[in-house]
Amino acid sequence: MKKLLLIGAAAVVLVVGILVYVLLNVDSIVEMGVNEFGPKVTQTEVHLDNADIGLFSGSGALNGLRVGNPVNRGFKPRDLLAVGTISVQLDRDSLLSDTIIIHEIVIDAPAIVYETQGKMDNFEALLKNIQESTGGSKAEASGESEPAGEQPAESKPSKKLIIENVYVRNGQVTADITGLPGEGLSLDLPEIHIADIGKESGGTTPAKAAAKLVDGLYDGLQQAFKDSGDIVMQGGEWLMDQAGGATQGAQEEVEGAVDELKGLF
Known part of the structure; x- marks a missing residue:
């Protein structure tokens, strides 16, 4: 009996020790999680400078987040x-x-690059990467079902997430698309609100939550393009409005500058 009590006490001490470690090191755990698992999920470069989570206040910040193309x-x-x-x-x-x-x-003042390669853009490519890394996209992209006996990577037990509200504010997007000369067109991103991620299912995996965020950003990008008047959808692609819009406006500005120079001389 005495031996069982000692074993039980040791187990309690071990559990308490683990909990204390998590509580005292949650910032480094979050940072390590993003930097270690982010690239595996997105198959791109992902880096977080640091995390500052106020455990007792329930608030925090992620500083210096970059997601590669x-x-x-x-x-x-x-x-x-x-x-x-x-x-x-x-x-x-x-x-x-x-x-x-x-x-x-709240994601404040993000700098986003939207790039196209043929009929695919970098957001669609990122979503495909996320789907593939979680075991779903190869079959989904080809319309095939999962082979018998194979389980997606996300079927393994893991922490789940419910995200009630996501806001993207004061964003800027650089559009590097077909028909656009130079380094790209800079546009203001409208405020984006994504609500209730994982709520209906009682929680979702981090990878699926990331896919929802990418979807929401993509919707915001499309709205920014529509509002700009410079970019049009043709044949499933976002293209510069060659009949007018930014290309025509840029030409008129150049012609105006030439006329001013003629006047000086």
């Missing part, structure tokens, strides 16, 4: 997304449960 699908080696600070409000009690509840994520 899917160069494995032929896109230019540069950042698809770069953002200085992402603020987070979460349910602190849920950190030790199977499902982490995040009340709000």
Whole structure:
């Protein structure tokens, strides 16, 4: 009996020690998680400078997040997304449960690059990478079913997420698309609100949550293109409006500058 009590006490001490470690090192755990698992999920470069999670207040920030372009699908080696600070409000009690509840994520002033290669853009390519890394996209992309006996990587037990609100504000997008001369057209991104990720299912995996975020950003990009008046959808591709829009406007500006120079001389 005495031996059993000692074993039980040792087990309790071990569990408490693990919990204390998690509580005291949650910032480094988040940072390590993003930097270690981000590239595996997206198959691109992902880097987080640091995390600052206030465990007792339930608030925090992710600083210096960069997500690279899917160069494995032929896109230019540069950042698809770069953002200085992402603020987070979460349910602190849920950190030790199977499902982490995040009340709000605010992504402020992100710099986004939208690039096309033929009929595919870099956001679609990133989604394909995420789907493939989680065991779904190869079959989904080809319309085939999963081979018998093979389980997606996400079927393994892992922490789940419920994200109640995501806001993307004050964003800028650089459009590097077919028919656009130079380095690209810079546009203001409309405010994006994505709600209730994983709520209906009682929690979703981080990879599926990431796919929802990419979808939401993509919708915001399309709205920015529509609002610009310079970019049109043709044959399933976003193209410069060759009949007018930015290309025509740029030509008129050049002609005006030439006329001014003639006047000076």
